[in-house]
Amino acid sequence: MRLATFRRHDDEPRVRRVGLVLGQGEHVRVHPFDVGFDLVELLAESPEWRDSQADVAAGGDGLTLDEVVLLPPVYPVAMRDFLTFEAHVDGMERGHGNPGPPDAWYDAPVFLFMAPHAVTGAYDDVPMPPDTERLDFELEVAAIVCRDVRDVTPEQAKAAIGGYCVMNDWSARDVQGKEMSLKLGPSKGKDFATTIGPWVVTADELDDARDEDGFLDLEMTVKVNGEQVGADRSGHMGWSFEQLVSHASRASWVKAGEVLASGTCSTGSLAESWGRTGSLTPPPLQVGDVVEMTIERLGTIRNAVAEPEDNVAPVAPARRRSRLEASA
Amino acid sequence: MRLATFRRHDDEPRVRRVGLVLGQGEHVRVHPFDVGFDLVELLAESPEWRDSQADVAAGGDGLTLDEVVLLPPVYPVAMRDFLTFEAHVDGMERGHGNPGPPDAWYDAPVFLFMAPHAVTGAYDDVPMPPDTERLDFELEVAAIVCRDVRDVTPEQAKAAIGGYCVMNDWSARDVQGKEMSLKLGPSKGKDFATTIGPWVVTADELDDARDEDGFLDLEMTVKVNGEQVGADRSGHMGWSFEQLVSHASRASWVKAGEVLASGTCSTGSLAESWGRTGSLTPPPLQVGDVVEMTIERLGTIRNAVAEPEDNVAPVAPARRRSRLEASA
Numbered sequence: 001m002r003l004a005t006f007r008r009h010d011d012e013p014r015v016r017r018v019g020l021v022l023g024q025g026e027h028v029r030v031h032p033f034d035v036g037f038d039l040v041e042l043l044a045e046s047p048e049w050r051d052s053q054a055d056v057a058a059g060g061d062g063l064t065l066d067e068v069v070l071l072p073p074v075y076p077v078a079m080r081d082f083l084t085f086e087a088h089v090d091g092m093e094r095g096h097g098n099p100g101p102p103d104a105w106y107d108a109p110v111f112l113f114m115a116p117h118a119v120t121g122a123y124d125d126v127p128m129p130p131d132t133e134r135l136d137f138e139l140e141v142a143a144i145v146c147r148d149v150r151d152v153t154p155e156q157a158k159a160a161i162g163g164y165c166v167m168n169d170w171s172a173r174d175v176q177g178k179e180m181s182l183k184l185g186p187s188k189g190k191d192f193a194t195t196i197g198p199w200v201v202t203a204d205e206l207d208d209a210r211d212e213d214g215f216l217d218l219e220m221t222v223k224v225n226g227e228q229v230g231a232d233r234s235g236h237m238g239w240s241f242e243q244l245v246s247h248a249s250r251a252s253w254v255k256a257g258e259v260l261a262s263g264t265c266s267t268g269s270l271a272e273s274w275g276r277t278g279s280l281t282p283p284p285l286q287v288g289d290v291v292e293m294t295i296e297r298l299g300t301i302r303n304a305v306a307e308p309e310d311n312v313a314p315v316a317p318a319r320r321r322s323r324l325e326a327s328a
Numbered sequence: 329m330r331l332a333t334f335r336r337h338d339d340e341p342r343v344r345r346v347g348l349v350l351g352q353g354e355h356v357r358v359h360p361f362d363v364g365f366d367l368v369e370l371l372a373e374s375p376e377w378r379d380s381q382a383d384v385a386a387g388g389d390g391l392t393l394d395e396v397v398l399l400p401p402v403y404p405v406a407m408r409d410f411l412t413f414e415a416h417v418d419g420m421e422r423g424h425g426n427p428g429p430p431d432a433w434y435d436a437p438v439f440l441f442m443a444p445h446a447v448t449g450a451y452d453d454v455p456m457p458p459d460t461e462r463l464d465f466e467l468e469v470a471a472i473v474c475r476d477v478r479d480v481t482p483e484q485a486k487a488a489i490g491g492y493c494v495m496n497d498w499s500a501r502d503v504q505g506k507e508m509s510l511k512l513g514p515s516k517g518k519d520f521a522t523t524i525g526p527w528v529v530t531a532d533e534l535d536d537a538r539d540e541d542g543f544l545d546l547e548m549t550v551k552v553n554g555e556q557v558g559a560d561r562s563g564h565m566g567w568s569f570e571q572l573v574s575h576a577s578r579a580s581w582v583k584a585g586e587v588l589a590s591g592t593c594s595t596g597s598l599a600e601s602w603g604r605t606g607s608l609t610p611p612p613l614q615v616g617d618v619v620e621m622t623i624e625r626l627g628t629i630r631n632a633v634a635e636p637e638d639n640v641a642p643v644a645p646a647r648r649r650s651r652l653e654a655s656a
Contacts (some may be wrong), residue, residue, distance in 0.1 A: 077405070077445075078445060081512075083510060084646075087649060104506050105646070106646045107645055107646075108516075108643045109646070110507050112441070112512040112513050113443060116406050129579050151641060153641045154644070178432050179438050180511050181432050182411060182430065182433060183508050184409075184513045185440050186512075186513075187408070187438065188436075191579075192579045192580055215647070236649055238646030238648070239646060239647065246641050247516075247641075248516075249641070250640050250641060250643070251455065251457050251458055251519075251637050252443060253445040253446070309579050312579055313482075313574050313575075315435070315575055315578070316482070316571050317436075318412075318433070318566030319541065319543070319565075320414065321414040321564060
């Protein structure tokens with residue numbers, strides 16, 4: 001089952017409706033559930049109950065994609081981005097002059113907490129962020145958590161994953177690089193936009209897309225201005241999503257409404273090419289560029305880079321301690 | 329005005345009430361607001377309206393601290409930890425063999441997003457997290473955001489800061505170090521507990537605690553098992569909280585209910601001593617140790633390190649790509 005969050009063009013901007021997605025290509029229709037249905041709660045229900053509600057929704061008129069604005073399927077209560085694709089790590093490390101992934105990468109699935117309020121919809125424009133000349137994308141699979149869990153095994157974690165969607169973790173590489181030199185990880189380098197969508201495909205729908213170890217194995221591609229620049233398979237992750245949830249839950253809460261992302265797949269970003277080749281080829285994204293990401297069975301998101309916001313406040317340098325000591 | 333979130337011992341575990349804190353020392357009393365009052369919403373109201381509601385609450389019976397469980401004042405919708413104390417950065421960098429803060433530190437206030445669901449109350453025990461032999465604390469000031477803002481100047485940011493509290497950003501240094509070697513910043517090294525409390529002191533209450541540049545200037549101290557091990561002043565931050573909110577809001581949302589923390593003050597952690605001296609002195613925290621943090625006018629939090637949880641799942645190493653390629 002595919003579940004979208006949307007509003008109609010003439011709805012108030014704060015309206016969020018949940019809809020059942022039926023059909024393919026130009027025949028896609030969004031069939032609204034009744035007001036009050038919550039996407040994360042639907043994911044936590046049994047497939048049978050969800051099906052019964054979907055039957056009701058499917059009986060009503062459907063809306064074409066032209067009639068709706070697709071919103072981020074969820075506004076996450078927290079967002080984690082992992083680093084699970086060995087070949088991506090290899091490319092990035094070579095860009096730093098290292099021979100490949102450090103040993104620590106293989107030991108446990110590392111992640112960072114991301115800006116949860118930066119999510120944008122499947123077809124939204126993304127304004128060029130400030131202070132960057134190296135705007136990049138990251139092609140990822142994202143899982144939507146539908147139950148609160150703590151200290152769960154991968155087997156137990158399965159019931160906490162409600163579904164999956166496509167994610168573009170937009171990244172300002174020069175801003176990010178400076179931040180990472182201070183060892184806290186990226187923050188402003190990635191807090192301006194994270195596109196998730198176009199909708200959530202429920203986990204039960206994808207049971208036949210798992211490999212022999214139970215890893216979700218879907219083809220992932222990314223195009224810039226219509227030309228394919230990257231492709232990989234989610235089966236190349238070093239850990240399954242169930243293992244990611246289990247690891248995140250060790251002595252800590254993973255809560256319903258969280259989004260956990262795979263990290264960038266191999267060739268799923270420009271920076272990996274920059275790392276491997278030592279040159280800015282393909283070039284960083286510019287205003288007007290269109291990035292299109294497709295994951296088999298999950299759908300396509302497509303976003304144009306728009307003009308920057310013009311009201312960004314300047315940044316003040318630190319008040320130095322030495323100045324205080326001199327005046328004391 | 330001081331505002332606490334609490335429940336009585338015989339309330340259901342999910343009950344969260346807001347109370348007005350009056351009195352000092354053993355005369356402290358928590359006077360409940362009516363059910364339905366929300367702490368962040370109270371912070372966003374005018375001081376006059378808040379005072380009128382506080383007058384009503386103050387008219388009722390107060391509860392002693394023995395009669396209540398102090399909860400985290402807020403369950404953050406996002407949590408950011410900055411790195412604003414120059415002398416702390418200096419100590420940590422020396423621990424990495426560097427001569428002092430890198431130039432990039434002075435340019436802009438860097439931060440990371442933290443685990444938002446790990447907050448614990450002012451007097452809660454903190455279980456020893458898994459996989460660590462280097463448990464540490466971090467003494468910080470935290471600001472509670474009460475309005476959604478984006479692209480605001482420091483002057484505009486002032487109205488978005490509802491109040492302040494004490495924060496202990498518990499840290500497993502060995503886990504954190506391994507994670508930071510992978511350049512994403514700490515995650516599991518800090519996701520098991522973040523203590524905030526004991527209550528929120530509203531920003532208007534602290535106008536006379538600002539220095540000539542408008543920086544909040546409060547004495548901060550930390551004791552381990554009753555012995556003082558660190559002390560600093562919040563006026564030694566490199567940026568004011570208004571500057572932190574402004575920076576975070578550049579082309580990005582900072583939302584009501586977020587917590588923004590100062591980062592560790594100088595001598596506000598054991599790791600800084602370890603960095604400066606090259607030895608584990610004072611020693612890492614052990615089960616039974618009690619960490620007590622006091623910030624002038626904000627109050628005291630006090631937490632014991634408890635036995636670890638015994639049901640933590642094992643971590644699986646990565647499924648290596650090379651294995652897949654060999655079998656293809």
